[in-house]
Amino acid sequence: MISGPGWHGVTPHGILKAFQSETQFSLLIFRTQLFGSSDIGNVQKIQAGYTAQTLSSYTHQPAPPPAPAVDFPKFTDDAFKADFPKFLNFILQFCPEVAEEAATRLQFATINIGAGKTFDVTQLSDAQKADLASAVKDGYAAIQTRRDQIGKNVNNWRVSAPFGSRDFYHGDLLLRAAAAMAGIFGNDAEEAMYPMAKTDGIGAPLDGSKYKYTLTFAANNYPPVNAFWSVTMYDGKTQLLIDNPINRYLISSTMLSTLKKNPDGSLTMYIQKDEPSADKKSNWLPAPNGPIYLVMRLYWPRKSPPPSILPPGEGTWSPPGIIVAR
Numbered sequence: 001m002i003s004g005p006g007w008h009g010v011t012p013h014g015i016l017k018a019f020q021s022e023t024q025f026s027l028l029i030f031r032t033q034l035f036g037s038s039d040i041g042n043v044q045k046i047q048a049g050y051t052a053q054t055l056s057s058y059t060h061q062p063a064p065p066p067a068p069a070v071d072f073p074k075f076t077d078d079a080f081k082a083d084f085p086k087f088l089n090f091i092l093q094f095c096p097e098v099a100e101e102a103a104t105r106l107q108f109a110t111i112n113i114g115a116g117k118t119f120d121v122t123q124l125s126d127a128q129k130a131d132l133a134s135a136v137k138d139g140y141a142a143i144q145t146r147r148d149q150i151g152k153n154v155n156n157w158r159v160s161a162p163f164g165s166r167d168f169y170h171g172d173l174l175l176r177a178a179a180a181m182a183g184i185f186g187n188d189a190e191e192a193m194y195p196m197a198k199t200d201g202i203g204a205p206l207d208g209s210k211y212k213y214t215l216t217f218a219a220n221n222y223p224p225v226n227a228f229w230s231v232t233m234y235d236g237k238t239q240l241l242i243d244n245p246i247n248r249y250l251i252s253s254t255m256l257s258t259l260k261k262n263p264d265g266s267l268t269m270y271i272q273k274d275e276p277s278a279d280k281k282s283n284w285l286p287a288p289n290g291p292i293y294l295v296m297r298l299y300w301p302r303k304s305p306p307p308s309i310l311p312p313g314e315g316t317w318s319p320p321g322i323i324v325a326r
Contacts, residue, residue: 201321236291
């Protein structure tokens with residue numbers, strides 16, 4: 001059962017676990033593993049068994065009065081720039097204060113940032129507007145820097161576990177923001193690991209407009225998982241998927257039967273913007289015409305038997321370095 005911060009009822013019989021959200025908005029993501037195209041029928045049966053319902057429906061009680069409609073402000077390109085206080089004030093209405101944030105909320109209130117308050121940028125002097133813009137720019141840069149320093153450098157992949165609950169962050173809001181920037185909605189280390197790469201094996205920035213790359217897993221040395229693994233390509237500028245002629249956005253363990261192995265049993269992926277030769281096309285991971293951002297996902301990372309990527313950055317398995325193709 002998932003409840004909002006204002007719910008104080010009794011958990012009914014039959015509920016195995018109750019989660020109380022700190023805010024009025026929650027997001028639930030279901031992941032159902034697909035073992036190949038022939039498995040789609042099984043997945044559909046499992047998905048058909050998922051249901052979501054209100055507590056009143058579950059307990060066969062009359063429904064409470066509906067919540068007031070929310071008049072969301074129109075999103076603009078300046079939402080994360082000097083205009084951010086307007087959006088922050090709006091969203092704070094649905095985020096009751098927690099003890100850890102009490103001092104911060106008091107600081108915010110001194111400049112009219114708080115639930116339902118009005119922060120009017122037009123009332124600021126030109127100097128104040130310049131200071132605000134500079135502060136936003138510096139704050140964003142600090143988050144980017146922290147994101148790029150998360151975890152440990154392993155063959156120029158950042159191997160870390162920056163996701164977790166409020167208790168996990170111990171008040172480190174910069175790490176929390178950096179983790180969201182790196183990959184919002186990430187799981188904790190026991191659920192998944194996300195090695196991330198923006199540089200090649202010697203530390204040079206990955207750039208699909210200048211180079212072709214290879215990524216090779218030695219024979220029988222794939223990412224050690226109990227579920228599945230994948231390598232996903234993103235645009236280094238936007239962190240969005242790359243439009244490409246073969247509609248391929250990742251290479252994963254579910255595709256192994258369709259990929260071509262090397263004579264020694266190893267597996268090489270060809271990371272480049274242009275279509276490779278016919279003998280390499282099955283292993284092609286299309287890249288952007290510019291900066292590259294790669295994320296390796298290990299779902300349900302194996303702890304034993306070794307090798308294992310756990311503990312993060314110190315495990316017995318390491319992601320291989322990305323090599324410039326010659």
